[in-house]
Amino acid sequence: MNKISSFDETNDMTDSKITARNVQVYYGDTHAIKDVSINIKPQAVTAFIGPSGCGKSTFLRTINRMNDTIDICRVEGKILIDDEDIYDPKVDPVQLRAKVGMVFQKPNPFPKSIYDNVAYGPRIHGLARNKSELDEIIESSLQKAGLWAEVKDRLHAPGTGLSGGQQQRLCIARAIAVSPEVILMDEPCSALDPIATAKVEELIDELRENYTIVIVTHSMQQAARVSQRTAFFHLGVLVEEGLTQDIFTSPRDKRTEDYITGRFG
């Protein structure tokens, strides 16, 4: 089956940050991701949408090999980042995850100070040679995450004392601090109220300039608001991928159309 040729012309392989080819993911005997191939553009936001249990989060987690932590999980196929196979035996997932950061569904700051939360990544990767360099990284990360103004006077207060939206932005700052190239976001706003969601979405839009962002979301409105490209997953299969406005206005697949018009899911 020639999957690639079924993609629309806007997505040619030459300009892609992440390239997945025939990816299969198994949880024990369950075939969770079936033969997914996709090209993800650099400096753009790609949204994965689909009903619950369709495998979009699972696929997202294959991109920074977070699935490695699950014993029964097995990944086949190829995922290339900058033409390097991340499942090559020579690849250390630790190095990969410094390059591909992740923001989780529930804000999960470390139970430490705001400063230490952001400083943890640079510290373990040795990104700062001294205290002032570290301070700089922290300030710029918090600024990029739009949190600096709110927390600059209480950097040593516990990160867990922030509001939910602030915590999520702190997690984004923490991910940015190790200067990744790709940021994966797994439903980053599902635990946030509409105002906090709006702030995080705004932030995602700003971050697009410097990072390749992949976001899993349950909310189609959110996908429409923040993403340039959208991929629709259903039952472990990538049904359709393309420019966001195309997916939402003229879906080619019947299943996509049913989903975005609210007929199932």
Next chain:
Amino acid sequence: MTDVTTNPASETPASRKKTSLLTVDALTRKRNAAETRFKAYGVVAISIGVFFLAALLWAILSNGMSAFQQTVVSLNITIDVARLEAAEKSIVKTSKYNAIIDEALIAKMKDAGVETEMSGKDLRKMLSSGAAATIRDDVLANWDAIKARDGQVMQYDVLASSRVDGYLKGRVTREALARDKNLDAAHLDIVDQLVAKGTMVKSFNWDFILGTDASDNRPEQAGIGASMLGSFYMMLVVLFLALPIGVAASIYLEEFAPKNRFTDLIEVNISNLAAVPSIVFGILGLAVFIQFMHLPQSAPIVGGLVLTLMTLPTIIISTRASLKAVPPSIRDAALGIGASKMQATFHHVLPLAMPGILTGTIIGLAQALGETAPLLLIGMVGFIASNYPDGLADGFFSPNSAMPAQIYEWAKRADPAFYERAWGGIIVLLVFLLTMNILAILLRRRFERRW
């Protein structure tokens, strides 16, 4: 129509009658009664528990507190260096000291105005049979100072015999002495007079807490201090072996080990080990550490090793439970920014699990501190722990008792005076356990406040 509007209940199904919220219906009443009964059961259960706890504490305190007081007689002894030197040259050295004590006793009787026909030797029955040795030990320890005080009178507080002590504490009666060859009722008359004069008093018994055990016929001299040190050295062994091994094993099993049949088997076995009777560990220790490895018998090192084996499952289980309780999102967060598994575990998971680990460890230690059965099998009972360990190595390797073993030892001795000491020993042990539990709570609080 009007009928219907005035009686809307007729519109509803027949099964549903109009009810008022102000009257309690039968079902609700039944439910409430059941709840009230259940609460009453709870209160009864707790009351029974509290009652038994109170009874236990009362029994321990009422029987044991008297061990912390001991009757002493103050004697004025004239230092005669020539006589003391002569005593050292004789064969039975303490017998010469006995003569000195006899004289001092008779003099004391005169001072106190007690009329008695008894000889000094007879009077001496009121004192501990270890009195001469106690004075001699003191003299030898301070020989230079004693020599300088030739001819002067020194006051010694000498232990009264356990019968006299028991009389003052209400344990020994005149009737009971009728069949006792160690003391007569006549002695008690003298005791009464000495007590009235203030020559014989009960004072706080530091020797019970700090002293060593004494032989069967000198219960008044027995103390728990040496076995306290024995327990201390055992706890050192347990702490320095069980904590690192237990925590390392738990971290490996919980965070790193692949989940397969072999690790499942290990897991089941650890849980089972926690339920193995402690005497089994004792016989294992006897077979492995003493008979096979030829470690010294009755030594705290062996006791510590056995108790380590016994405590490990407790520590592993509680550590694993507290590691499990750390939310996986913390691990994800650390791994997600490129921490290795070990960094995630040691930087984030372990500090969060620390209060639980510490509590588990201290509870395990407290359990080990009170454990008696394994110590019986490795020979920490059946002898008199009459020496303090001499230095660190000696503390681990020379025979000693431990607090619970010492209590067991006292409880099985014939003289009822030891019975009081067994209860007293239990008080000391409980104080230690209480302290450890408070420590566990404090550490828990302290670590939890940091997050």
